Amino acid sequence: MDDEYYMRQALMQAQQAFTEEEVPVGAVIVINNKIISRGYNQVEKLNDPTAHAEIIALTSAFNFLGSKYLPEATIYITVEPCLMCAGALYWSKIGKILYGASDEKNGYLHITGNTSPFHPKTELVKGILQTECSELMKSFFRMRR
Amino acid sequence: MDDEYYMRQALMQAQQAFTEEEVPVGAVIVINNKIISRGYNQVEKLNDPTAHAEIIALTSAFNFLGSKYLPEATIYITVEPCLMCAGALYWSKIGKILYGASDEKNGYLHITGNTSPFHPKTELVKGILQTECSELMKSFFRMRR
Secondary structure (H helix, E strand, O other): OOHHHHHHHHHHHHHHHHHOOOOOOEEEEEEOOEEEEEEEOOHHHHOOOOOOHHHHHHHHHHHHHOOOOOOOOEEEEEEOOOHHHHHHHHHHOOOEEEEEEOOOOOOOHHHHOOOOOOOOOOEEEEOOOHHHHHHHHHHHHHHHO | OOHHHHHHHHHHHHHHHHHOOOOOOEEEEEEOOEEEEEEEOOHHHHOOOOOOHHHHHHHHHHHHHOOOOOOOOEEEEEEOOOHHHHHHHHHHOOOEEEEEEOOOOOOOHHHHOOOOOOOOOOEEEEOOOHHHHHHHHHHHHHHHO
16 A cells, blocks of 8 residues: 555544544554554544544554554654644654645644654655645635634 | 642652652642642553653643633643643643753753743743752662663
8 A cells, every 4th residue: 555545544534523523633553554543633522632633543553552662653644743743753753754734833843943853763754645634624724714 | 839839749749650660750730729630650551652741630630620721720840841741731721831850851942942832821930849850850760770
């Protein structure tokens, strides 16, 4: 399977968030071509502003693998992670991070600037299915206005 | 009660982490002079590198108050928060953050530099019981070497 396939799986998670009236961000974590965990934003449902897609997917992966580090894993996230999620990804030592759309307001980059918040061995790829990931966010916020 | 009183309560949480062979960081959250939640680092016990004192105390506070924002609350943390915890504190819109010891290796400041990661209305105070908070960390890492 290729990166677009897994990003579409993350988009399905984001679509589920959208359906539940949550900011539509989704994530999946993959090891050896197998999805081991999924997550979507559940801030409103759980009444917890830290219940982001990435945190839910990471916690589920730690539990599933019985490991607190994920160097062999790849995470697909529909939107640029926030600072909190960037920090959580750092702690996980995840092997690779791919995200779709940038998030100029809440993404980590507007805070960290040129200093990478990730583990030195973590690979980073941006822009996979960027348009779809971004459009889902835009239509959510249009609807809410 | 004054800030040192609540920081000593956070130190008791950190001491509990130490006893359980976890990196000794503790936190308490206070509203109207009442402690509404406590947390200590449980990364090893929960096998989850995101199970930091602050995250545990925040999640507990959201549950207790039934609110996802904490503008009236103050958090006392024994050690400078990491990037993930700084991001979680941002999302919580917590009123005030006080921490004891700096953490040059894992604290948020070495990544964010001059850009504050916190909510613009969040007040920040550093250095409460700095020596005690720092000594607990140092003795933990001495012991582990």
